[in-house]
Structures are given as structure tokens and as C-alpha cells.
Amino acid sequence: xxxxxxxxxxxxxxxxxxxxxxxxxxxxxxxxxxxxxxxxxxxxxxxxxxxxxxxxxxxxxxxxxxxxxxxxxxxxxxxxxxxxxxxxxxxxxxxxxxxxxxxxxxxxxxxxxxxxxxxxxxxxxxxxxxxxxxxxxxxxxxxxxxxxxxxxxxxxxxxxxxxxxxxxxxxxxxxxxxxxxxxxxxxxxxxxxxxxxxxxxxxxxxxxxxxxxxxxxxxxxxxxxxxxxxxxxxxxxxxxxxxxxxxxxxxxxxxxxxxxxxxxxxxxxxxxxxxxxxxxxxxxxxxxxxxxxxxxxxxxxxxxxxxxxxxxx
Ligand code: MTE
Numbered sequence: 363x364x365x366x367x368x369x370x371x372x373x374x375x376x377x378x379x380x381x382x383x384x385x386x387x388x389x390x391x392x393x394x395x396x397x398x399x400x401x402x403x404x405x406x407x408x409x410x411x412x413x414x415x416x417x418x419x420x421x422x423x424x425x426x427x428x429x430x431x432x433x434x435x436x437x438x439x440x441x442x443x444x445x446x447x448x449x450x451x452x453x454x455x456x457x458x459x460x461x462x463x464x465x466x467x468x469x470x471x472x473x474x475x476x477x478x479x480x481x482x483x484x485x486x487x488x489x490x491x492x493x494x495x496x497x498x499x500x501x502x503x504x505x506x507x508x509x510x511x512x513x514x515x516x517x518x519x520x521x522x523x524x525x526x527x528x529x530x531x532x533x534x535x536x537x538x539x540x541x542x543x544x545x546x547x548x549x550x551x552x553x554x555x556x557x558x559x560x561x562x563x564x565x566x567x568x569x570x571x572x573x574x575x576x577x578x579x580x581x582x583x584x585x586x587x588x589x590x591x592x593x594x595x596x597x598x599x600x601x602x603x604x605x606x607x608x609x610x611x612x613x614x615x616x617x618x619x620x621x622x623x624x625x626x627x628x629x630x631x632x633x634x635x636x637x638x639x640x641x642x643x644x645x646x647x648x649x650x651x652x653x654x655x656x657x658x659x660x661x662x663x664x665x666x667x668x669x670x671x672x673x674x675x
Contacts, residue, residue, distance in 0.1 A: 507569030
């Protein structure tokens with residue numbers, strides 16, 4: 363069988379973890395522009411901010427060692443394929459994502475059912491090296507390939523009533539056997555405020571380590587929100603809805619006292635059953651301190667200036 367390479371698949375030899383650097387000053391200037399403009403018209407401002415070249419070229423990266431690809435693709439949370447960390451890889455082997463479509467609805471001028479491949483076509487695929495940190499206190503550093511979520515959302519022309527964006531995973535208990543058990547209220551759902559959705563750090567990922575995203579990591583398209591706990595980064599998305607009110611999210615519905623809507627990585631707020639101060643980077647022996655906003659405080663803290671983060675956890 364001939365497998366046609368996807369446009370965003372780069373030969374492995376070209377995926378270099380070096381140089382891993384961060385141009386903080388440029389980033390800060392850009393973030394400042396967004397912050398100020400956001401107050402006037404969030405959608406227009408965010409669109410303008412997305413044109414900033416540095417974001418588009420994906421220079422926002424980290425001077426941290428990458429997690430081994432084998433670990434990032436075999437130690438997963440994806441309850442649609444089982445609840446043990448090794449289940450998703452094993453149980454998603456035959457999951458087919460051909461002819462994938464995404465239904466766009468709610469407060470926007472261009473609702474409809476969009477073909478995934480066609481939807482992605484206009485956008486350059488960038489590499490962004492981000493941390494993903496899970497509530498269970500482990501973290502990884504992964505080279506994601508994706509497109510800023512805001513660039514995609516702007517195309518649907520959200521109305522001024524759209525204050526939030528809700529995401530939905532595929533519901534198909536035959537293809538996703540984990541859905542035959544009611545461990546969560548299926549389909550998996552997540553949501554972001556506009557400001558979060560339009561922030562240039564938020565991407566829709568279609569690949570990692572220079573390859574198409576493996577099934578167990580959320581094929582064919584998943585969210586990556588690097589300053590939030592991993593469960594916000596919803597996988598295998600088939601639905602996007604613009605809403606006026608805060609949407610329901612799976613983990614918040616399952617355990618509201620443990621998982622809030624915001625879920626920003628916050629070492630100062632304990633999970634009711636454990637501390638969130640320290641974490642284990644997969645591949646390392648000793649724990650390290652967890653950073654506020656997963657280390658992205660300079661870029662995103664201002665989004666929450668008006669919120670008490672111990673209440674809005
Ligand atoms: N998305 C769906 N649809 N179902 C899930 O069970 N698990 C979440 C998130 N997205 C999950 C999901 C959790 S808890 C985490 S930590 C991350 O995916 C894990 O992403 P990774 O397996 O690529 O590291």
C-alpha cells in the first residue's frame with residue numbers, strides 16, 4: 363500500500379531539537395499588543411495579533427530537553443480507548459480518521475460541516491515546543507505541529523455574542539470502545555474563553571515529532587493549551603461551537619470540586635486530593651517544582667488579572 367505523506371510530515375532528520383531558544387522580548391511586545399487591543403474587540407484584535415511573524419514562524423519554543431517520542435506516544439490519557447496509560451496506544455491501532463469532518467455551530471456567521479483536510483489547507487503548519495502538564499503531576503515537553511487555533515476560528519466569523527468556544531470529541535462507541543463504559547459523560551467536552559482560544563499559544567495540533575499525530579495522541583486533530591492542565595487539550599475533535607455562556611466540560615461535570623473550568627496550572631492551589639506543587643517530568647527521576655501557568659505566566663497571566671484564581675480554578 364502506498365501511503366501519501368501529509369503536507370506537514372517532515373523527514374525525521376529535519377526535526378532538530380536545537381536550537382531551542384526563546385525570544386522573550388519579541389514575545390512580550392506581541393503579547394502587549396494583544397492585551398491592549400483585546401479590550402476593544404476581542405476577535406478583531408486577536409486576528410491582528412495572529413499576523414505577528416514570530417508567532418507564525420513558531421519561534422516560541424523552550425530550552426528544555428524533549429520528552430522521548432516513545433514515551434509521549436505510549437503513556438497517554440485518552441479514556442475513549444481505555445483508562446490505563448498504556449491502553450490508548452494498544453486500543454486505538456485500528457481507529458480510522460479518514461474523511462474526518464468538523465461541525466461548526468453557534469454564534470458565528472459561517473456555521474457548517476467542514477472537511478478536516480480542506481479546513482487545514484490554507485494554513486502553514488508550524489512547530490511549537492510546549493510543555494504538557496497533567497493533574498496527576500507528570501509533564502512532558504513535546505514538539506507539536508499545528509496551527510494557531512485563532513487563525514482557524516476567525517474564518518468562521520464569530521459574532522459579538524460569542525464569548526466562549528466549546529469543543530466536542532467524536533462519539534462512536536464502536537470505534538472508540540472506551541465509550542461503552544460510562545467512566546465519563548460522553549462525548550468528551552472542553553471549552554475556552556475567547557481570549558484563551560485566540561491567544562497565539564493555543565494551537566490545534568495535527569502532528570508531533572515531525573509526523574502526523576498518532577491516534578493515541580488525538581488524531582487527526584486535537585487542542586494544545588500549554589498553560590492549562592492536560593485535560594483541557596481535547597483530542598479527536600469533531601465539534602466546535604461558539605457560545606454566549608460558559609460551556610460544560612467533561613471533567614468539571616464528573617467532579618466539579620476537583621476540576622474547574624479554567625484549569626490553569628497553579629502550584630498554589632492544591633487539588634482536593636493532592637498537592638500540585640511538584641511534578642515528575644517523564645524520563646527524569648527527581649521531581650521538579652511546578653511553575654505557575656506551566657511556565658507561561660509572562661505570556662498569559664494578564665488574561666486572568668480580574669479573576670481570583672483560588673475560586674476560578
Ligand atoms: N481528550 C479526549 N477526547 N479524551 C481524553 O480522555 N484526556 C485528556 C486530554 N485530552 C483526554 C483528552 C488528558 S487527562 C490529558 S493529560 C491529555 O489529553 C493527554 O494527552 P497526551 O496523551 O497526548 O499526552
